[in-house]
Amino acid sequence: MPIPLVDLQKQYASIKADIDAAVLGNIASGQFVLGPYVQKLETEIAAFCEVAQAIGVASGTDALLLALRALDIGAGDEVIVPAFTFFATAGAVHNCGARPVFCDIEPETYNLNPAEIERHISQRTKAIIPVHLFGQCAAMDEILAIAQGHGLAVIEDAAQAIGATYRGRKAGSIGDIGCFSFFPTKNLGGYGDGGMIVTKDANIADKVRLLRVHGGGTQYYHQLVGYNSRLDALQAAILSAKLPYLAEWSEQRRRNAANYNVLFEQVTDLIRPIEREEHYCIYNQYTLRMHNRDRVMAALKARSIGCAIYYPLPLHLQDCFRYLGYSQGAFPVSEQMAREVLSIPIFAEITREQQQEIADTIIQALSC
Secondary structure, rough: OOOOOOOHHHHHHHOOHHHHHHHHHHHHHHOOEEOOHHHHHHHHHHHHHHHHOOEEEHHHHHHHHHHHHOOOOOOOEEEEOOOOOOOOHHHHHOOOOOOEEEEEEOOOOOOOOHHHHHHHHHOOOEEEEEEHHHHHOOOHEEEHHHHHHHHHHHEEOOOOOOOOOOOOEEEEOOOOEEEEEOOOOOOOOOOOOOEEEOOOHHHHHHHHHHHOOOOOOOOOOOOOOOOEEEHHHHHHHHHOOOHHHHHHHHHHHHHHHHHHHOOOOOOOOOEEOOOOOOOEEOOOEEEEEEEHHHHHHHHHHHOOOOEEOOOOOOOOHHHHHHHOOOOOOOHHHHHHHHHHEEEEEOOOOOOHHHHHHHHHHHHHHHHO
16 A cells, blocks of 8 residues: 555544534634634644744745834845755745845754854854754754844744754744744644744844734734734644644654654665754654665555655755855755655554565665
8 A cells, every 4th residue: 555755634623523623613614714723732732832922824934024114124134044955944934025145954863063153153144044954853952042142133044943942942932932833744734835934022023023914003003014914823723633643643653763864774775864963853854865776766656655855956056046146066965865765654643564665665765
């Protein structure tokens, strides 16, 4: 039988009654944009992340953009971002009018390398955006120390990391602002786009609330030029129904990762994910490194086993960022990871038999 990279149908079947009740309840209410369903989810996410404020927005990408705008970052400013991550991190910087400045990553965690940050700081630098890639937090204490030393804001891109912790602190709660995505494939995913901003700063929260409704606190009166970036109430209802299951789903992903680690323990031709001490990784992806990736991918696809490359081309080499002047070799670790990484199924409902089939297929392909 095929094994998808993410099995959303199996997840839905396991909580069907809760989801159906949430959807039908929202439809019956006639309240589809913001309103009590969104307010309820905001309260729940704020409590979950141990912060004072949570503001629902239209997507994880918008969360980043509105976070930047809330900090008054724009034309002439620079923001440091990792060269190896999803496009939205740097795209949001560009779209607020600022300049993304790329920085290399740690090969062990794929996260922003604190040792590389300071050489990219200039008088125009206003913020750092560490990404908690694949569900493991970046080295936040080191990043915060650098930011504080230079008077910079820190925006956590926690799109893949809801529920992850760093030295006892929840992802998204550590910097000035945290940004989450509720894209369907996330550990807490909706049935469409959605996002959330969290912060302990009431002034930042108030500004985000203005920005998400065209910059107006009262209809037709606008203090700022904002956006249409409201979280749909239907998505909020679905996410509220899912949230009570998130901790167990994360634990199951961790058990699945531990099982993979055992299955691949004796395989010398690949590198398993590394979870740092005092980190709690929620494994949005289980990402291996290998030299013979094309062969392994072909073998997996031949068995109808899902896999994906996150990410095949670092951001500094994307065509749209040529204007920044980077070239091949600028960030060697990011470029190496793009050549070697491969993510395999890690969803909570995967069976041990499926994991064994995936491991056997990979090991056989590497031995050819």
